[in-house]
Amino acid sequence: MTINHHPPEDLLADFGAGRLDEADRLVIGVHAARCPRCQRFIAAIEQLAGAALEQAPPVAMADDAFATLLARIDEPASPPAAASSQPVELLDDDLPEILLRCRFGKSRRVAPGVKMQPIILPGADKSRAFLLWSAPGTRMLEHTHTGTELTLVLKGSFSHQGGEYRPGDFDFGDGEVDHQPIVGSDMPCLCLVAMSGDLQMHGWLGRLISPFVRL
């Protein structure tokens, strides 16, 4: 897999420092699991964070802290990931390992040729995660965002002004990015998306249908 598009460094740094919302963390984590370059960057950030901790003044620990820790290690591992509450309808085979452990909501059609299936993340705060399936050749409406949109291609491809995005590639969108992705014509495109805020469509058609495009 050749990855040409990576998350911005500030997002990777926030990931390494544990500052990301759960949905954003999921998308960055799935990308990094397949991307040695981003793994190295995150490892460097974690090392820096660790060094900062070592230099911090010691904090008094409870007398039983060590015993509590040992007891926790002895606890049986949490049961294997809860089975999906809904079957993963948007992909019949190899979801990345991390996603296999997620719970999914019901899939639904959001626009002609476009379906989504929400991922249930109990800790998600500002953003939400979902799988997005688009039919070959789908032309998304030109749009921008009130929040952020983190997109990771799992299968197929799409392209917009920023270039072509294939499996493993990461695309970042926010209010400053105005784009109109077109799905590759050879096969459907499946993406993992974390989104905060809403999409804003352009043009009279966009304004007409935006009440129906609920992601």
Ligand SMILES: [Zn+2]
């Ligand atoms: Zn990367």
